[in-house]
Amino acid sequence: MKIAIIGQSAFGAEVFKLLQSKGYEIVGVFTISDKGGKEDILAQAAAAANVPVFKYARWRVKNQVIPEIFEEYKSLGAELNVLPFCSQFIPMEIINYPKHQSIVYHPSILPRHRGASAINWTLIHGDEIGGFSIFWADDGLDTGPVLLTREVKIEPDDTLNSLYKRFLFPEGVKAMGEAVDQIAAGSAPKLVQPAEGATYDPKMTAELAKIDWATTGATAVQLHNFIRGCDRVPGAWALVNGERVSLFGSRLVPAGQLPTAAAPNPGQDLLIEGYADGGRKPPLTHADGLLLFGLDGNCVSVATARLEASGKTVPAKQLGLSPDQAAAGVSNLTDAESAMKPELQRIWRGILAREGDLPDDLDFFKAGAGSMDVTRLVEEIKNSIQVSLSNEEVYMATTLGELFALIVQRSRAGADGAGSFQYDAVRLQANGMEVAFPRQAFINNRFVDAASSKTSPTVNPFTEEVICEVAFCGKADVDAAVAAASAAFHSGEWGRMNARDRGRLMFRLADLMEAHKEELATIESLDSGAVYTLALKTHIGMSIDSFRYFAGWCDKIHGQTIPINHARPNRNLTLTIREPIGVCGIVTPWNYPLMMLAWKMSACLAAGNTVILKPAQVTPLTSLKFCELVARAGFPPGVVNVLPGPGAAVGQSIAEHPEVRKLGFTGSTPVGRTIMAACSANVKKCSLELGGKSPLIVFADCEFAKAVKMACNGVFFNKGENCIAAGRLFVEASIHDRFVEAVKVEIAKMRIGDPLDRATDHGPQNHRAHLDKLLEYCQRGVSEGAKLVCGGRRVAGLRGFFMEPTLFTGVQDHMHIAQEESFGPVMIISDFPDGDIDGVLSRANATEYGLASGVFTRDIYKALRVSERIHAGTVFVNTYNKTDVAAPFGGFKQSGFGKDLGEEALNEYLKTKTVTMEF
Numbered sequence: 009m010k011i012a013i014i015g016q017s018a019f020g021a022e023v024f025k026l027l028q029s030k031g032y033e034i035v036g037v038f039t040i041s042d043k044g045g046k047e048d049i050l051a052q053a054a055a056a057a058n059v060p061v062f063k064y065a066r067w068r069v070k071n072q073v074i075p076e077i078f079e080e081y082k083s084l085g086a087e088l089n090v091l092p093f094c095s096q097f098i099p100m101e102i103i104n105y106p107k108h109q110s111i112v113y114h115p116s117i118l119p120r121h122r123g124a125s126a127i128n129w130t131l132i133h134g135d136e137i138g139g140f141s142i143f144w145a146d147d148g149l150d151t152g153p154v155l156l157t158r159e160v161k162i163e164p165d166d167t168l169n170s171l172y173k174r175f176l177f178p179e180g181v182k183a184m185g186e187a188v189d190q191i192a193a194g195s196a197p198k199l200v201q202p203a204e205g206a207t208y209d210p211k212m213t214a215e216l217a218k219i220d221w222a223t224t225g226a227t228a229v230q231l232h233n234f235i236r237g238c239d240r241v242p243g244a245w246a247l248v249n250g251e252r253v254s255l256f257g258s259r260l261v262p263a264g265q266l267p268t269a270a271a272p273n274p275g276q277d278l279l280i281e282g283y284a285d286g287g288r289k290p291p292l293t294h295a296d297g298l299l300l301f302g303l304d305g306n307c308v309s310v311a312t313a314r315l316e317a318s319g320k321t322v323p324a325k326q327l328g329l330s331p332d333q334a335a336a337g338v339s340n341l342t343d344a345e346s347a348m349k350p351e352l353q354r355i356w357r358g359i360l361a362r363e364g365d366l367p368d369d370l371d372f373f374k375a376g377a378g379s380m381d382v383t384r385l386v387e388e389i390k391n392s393i394q395v396s397l398s399n400e401e402v403y404m405a406t407t408l409g410e411l412f413a414l415i416v417q418r419s420r421a422g423a424d425g426a427g428s429f430q431y432d433a434v435r436l437q438a439n440g441m442e443v444a445f446p447r448q449a450f451i452n453n454r455f456v457d458a459a460s461s462k463t464s465p466t467v468n469p470f471t472e473e474v475i476c477e478v479a480f481c482g483k484a485d486v487d488a489a490v491a492a493a494s495a496a497f498h499s500g501e502w503g504r505m506n507a508r509d510r511g512r513l514m515f516r517l518a519d520l521m522e523a524h525k526e527e528l529a530t531i532e533s534l535d536s537g538a539v540y541t542l543a544l545k546t547h548i549g550m551s552i553d554s555f556r557y558f559a560g561w562c563d564k565i566h567g568q569t570i571p572i573n574h575a576r577p578n579r580n581l582t583l584t585i586r587e588p589i590g591v592c593g594i595v596t597p598w599n600y601p602l603m604m605l606a607w608k609m610s611a612c613l614a615a616g617n618t619v620i621l622k623p624a625q626v627t628p629l630t631s632l633k634f635c636e637l638v639a640r641a642g643f644p645p646g647v648v649n650v651l652p653g654p655g656a657a658v659g660q661s662i663a664e665h666p667e668v669r670k671l672g673f674t675g676s677t678p679v680g681r682t683i684m685a686a687c688s689a690n691v692k693k694c695s696l697e698l699g700g701k702s703p704l705i706v707f708a709d710c711e712f713a714k715a716v717k718m719a720c721n722g723v724f725f726n727k728g729e730n731c732i733a734a735g736r737l738f739v740e741a742s743i744h745d746r747f748v749e750a751v752k753v754e755i756a757k758m759r760i761g762d763p764l765d766r767a768t769d770h771g772p773q774n775h776r777a778h779l780d781k782l783l784e785y786c787q788r789g790v791s792e793g794a795k796l797v798c799g800g801r802r803v804a805g806l807r808g809f810f811m812e813p814t815l816f817t818g819v820q821d822h823m824h825i826a827q828e829e830s831f832g833p834v835m836i837i838s839d840f841p842d843g844d845i846d847g848v849l850s851r852a853n854a855t856e857y858g859l860a861s862g863v864f865t866r867d868i869y870k871a872l873r874v875s876e877r878i879h880a881g882t883v884f885v886n887t888y889n890k891t892d893v894a895a896p897f898g899g900f901k902q903s904g905f906g907k908d909l910g911e912e913a914l915n916e917y918l919k920t921k922t923v924t925m926e927f
């Protein structure tokens with residue numbers, strides 16, 4: 009079939025190429041005249057393919073087709089005219105001349121939105137379904153019979169641009185090809201357009217694009233639809249402080265979810281003509297833009313604004329700021345900051361070989377700089393302005409004004425990127441230093457009181473005194489934190505940040521934790537009773553390692569390409585994409601407060617999620633101190649949120665919240681069950697690191713002294729408040745008595761006392777209720793007939809929640825202390841007959857827990873047989889408690905599922921998308 013194409017633009021060019029590739033003979037292309045000496049892209053495509061191109065400024069005079077044009081057209085012998093996108097008026101003689109007449113592409117579902125600005129009006133009218141039609145050409149009023157239509161669901165934040173790019177253009181080109189195929193096959197329908205539902209909308213002009221605050225901008229939804237319907241052409245505009253300003257990038261803010269950091273404009277008041285009529289709320293600025301309210305009290309957030317007088321586009325939040333305020337993105341430049349500007353100008357002049365004053369909107373690359381110059385720029389700024397930037401940051405702030413703003417912000421944040429951060433701190437003298445920490449909830453990078461203003465005390469288990477009152481959050485705080493985390497994930501800087509920058513932020517946070525490790529360890533010791541030296545090495549040391557380890561993963565998270573069966577004659581390609589889940593919740597226990605936070609949160613953040621964490625009520629302080637470091641490291645608001653408060657309210661609300669898509673929990677098995685039930689209500693992904701009763705089997709052929717030391721370490725480490733503590737020892741009968749005696753000697757050597765004293769081995773239990781439970785646990789062991797060799801009581805004559813290291817022997821399998829974890833310094837020993845490997849294995853496995861286990865032997869066969877047969881997530885052979893951030897950690901059976909640490913932990917915070925393509 010011979011085809012003439014009449015039209016223009018990239019859309020026309022793509023249709024031309026498609027029809028050619030399908031084997032149709034394109035006999036001629038009719039397009040618009042050159043503009044500024046440049047051919048339209050359709051003309052270029054046709055010329056490149058040696059197809060004749062005709063450029064007529066007009067086709068008719070006095071309503072009659074120009075005869076020479078008509079003759080020239082007829083000579084081509086076209087059997088069909090295809091009009092992909094045509095802005096000219098084509099005479100009916102030409103339209104009707106070919107055998108199959110003419111087909112036209114129109115970007116709406118006809119008969120709705122006839123006219124030249126169909127996409128604008130589809131959005132402005134708030135249509136939920138859009139699409140396009142291909143119809144048989146008429147006299148220009150879009151009333152001809154329809155050949156085919158294609159529909160698309162319009163997303164809430166679609167703009168004219170996004171709708172065109174994602175659907176109307178690509179699918180439109182394909183559909184033009186299908187329409188021509190149908191005509192060639194003689195199967196193309198001609199469906200008369202119904203009269204019902206027909207609309208004709210005017211051409212959208214700059215005049216019509218002015219926001220009328222009484223109609224098109226009355227409610228937030230109307231305003232949003234109007235702005236996005238004009239985005240980017242022609243641009244919805246208003247008079248702002250007397251100047252015409254077009255607004256782009258509108259987002260509807262869900263009712264009641266105002267960004268918490270929204271504040272009045274830091275510059276002059278914004279006077280928007282007509283806006284205040286009817287008494288709507290004044291505009292506010294926030295991290296991502298300008299908030300404009302509707303008369304209904306709801307609002308939209310607008311991202312950018314074009315100042316029509318200068319043609320300059322600026323972040324909308326900068327409207328009303330003076331040029332220097334806008335350049336810095338902040339108000340009140342200091343003298344030192346102002347002096348950076350001429351210095352930066354000097355550096356640019358040197359690199360760009362230019363003279364004189366350089367304008368703020370001068371673009372580094374458009375002015376001639378290349379990638380080599382970026383390194384020089386970064387180095388010169390470092391040397392003469394003492395601000396360190398990365399090359400990537402220069403690529404993102406390409407104009408002089410943007411780069412200056414970045415430099416000011418970075419210098420305010422401090423040389424290491426860690427800004428000073430003001431909050432209402434609790435200050436204490438302890439451990440030979442002043443420690444300062446927050447006591448409020450952390451939401452959107454701000455420390456705030458609980459919505460109810462309630463507080464609860466946290467107690468020092470060594471002194472039994474209240475350290476301070478801490479925010480006692482509830483459901484309302486969870487809702488606020490989820491809104492902040494959701495905004496940070498879906499529309500904030502974090503969601504847009506590339507993986508390497510995310511890693512850099514996490515490394516910076518780890519460095520700050522390292523710089524504050526003594527302070528963190530002191531706070532941990534005060535709040536949880538952890539022995540300071542252990543807190544320094546394990547509680548804090550491993551937390552830092554964990555952030556460093558996962559920071560390194562950020563830019564190594566990727567999917568696979570997978571061979572699948574081809575759908576012959578076509579070929580297929582399948583690939584997987586690993587995506588963050590979104591807003592995640594984390595609930596932690598009190599035994600390693602910061603370390604449990606770090607194990608989970610580091611993987612969660614590395615994967616790109618945002619998070620709401622609830623620390624245990626009795627030990628919230630290091631989690632809150634950590635938040636201070638998060639803000640100082642430069643994490644965007646809303647990425648990390650921490651809410652101290654009760655599990656039944658805060659933890660439960662996080663588990664139940666429909667927008668929290670994943671919950672990571674560490675704690676007891678009973679609470680784990682409750683959490684899993686709550687997660688099931690909205691089918692939330694969860695991982696549970698629960699209680700344990702980990703068996704440790706000591707064979708007679710072991711390295712005896714090491715086994716004794718390691719067994720003590722396995723039980724008494726961190727006062728026994730250790731989820732993988734060796735909950736039950738099985739000692740081979742022939743060495744049982746000697747082993748018990750050696751343990752007694754070790755226990756006698758343990759120094760009990762002030763956890764901040766460097767010589768102390770054993771500190772106070774975490775809190776009073778826990779100590780009481782431990783005493784009851786030991787009582788039960790005695791009453792069930794186990795032999796209490798030593799301990800079992802509160803340490804006499806010592807203030808603080810101290811429990812004597814305890815040793816039970818003769819423990820029978822049915823006893824409570826053989827079945828349930830103590831979570832305290834209680835060693836429980838049973839013997840087993842010499843050589844009975846399978847017997848001891850079946851006793852060791854006779855528990856619903858399956859967290860960890862251990863075996864001491866010199867015999868490789870026994871070591872491997874135990875490793876193979878034991879039902880536990882971790883097996884230690886001739887060692888104990890040896891966890892590492894690179895090795896996966898997690899339990900079996902009722903000790904939970906999912907892993908912390910190691911590469912596997914990332915799976916808990918990622919989802920996999922499968923993309924299959926045919927070509």
Ligand code: NAP
Pocket residue numbers: 595596597598599622623624625626653654655656658659660663674675676677679680682683696697698699700730731829831859899903
């Ligand atoms: P827990 O009583 O289960 O509490 C853990 C956390 O869950 C606390 O923050 C608690 O809040 C919260 N919570 C309580 N009820 C809740 C609910 N209905 N919904 C949501 N959250 C709720 O455990 P714990 O006594 O703190 O810690 C000791 C347990 O943790 C032991 O069983 C130990 O074995 C286990 N643990 C396991 C691992 C592991 O990796 N497998 C590691 C460490 C500890 P409150 O502050 O209000 O209590």
